[in-house]
Amino acid sequence: MIIEHLVVAIPEGTSQSFLEHDAAIWTATLAQQPGFLGKETWLEADDSTRVHLIIRWETRAQWKAVPPALLAATDAAMAEAFGRPVPVLSCTDLEVIG
Numbered sequence: 001m002i003i004e005h006l007v008v009a010i011p012e013g014t015s016q017s018f019l020e021h022d023a024a025i026w027t028a029t030l031a032q033q034p035g036f037l038g039k040e041t042w043l044e045a046d047d048s049t050r051v052h053l054i055i056r057w058e059t060r061a062q063w064k065a066v067p068p069a070l071l072a073a074t075d076a077a078m079a080e081a082f083g084r085p086v087p088v089l090s091c092t093d094l095e096v097i098g
Helices: 015-030 060-064 068-082
Strands: 002-009 036-043 050-057 088-095
Touching: 002 060, 015 036, 015 050, 015 068, 050 060
Parallel strands: none
Antiparallel strands: 002 050, 002 088, 036 050
16 A cells, blocks of 8 residues: 655634645546545644645555646636635655564
8 A cells, every 4th residue: 555645834823724625626536547546634733824635545646647637627616616726745655564
């Protein structure tokens, strides 16, 4: 299993709105992709403007096969619905070994 770990920035006080839009747009889109296993969303305890997205994939190849045009369209839909872009601060690729 592969973990895609994203850290994104959201404005203070928007976590509930972010969660709702992210579930309706990003998670719904990813759930239709081969190899998608699930997703968790975590808010940092010390900084409520930083959200960690833990996305589980069967294989790295399936994750990387998601079409870039689909990712761009989904990102644009999220920005429009949320009212602002959601900057990605980091993206880490992790492999589960145990």
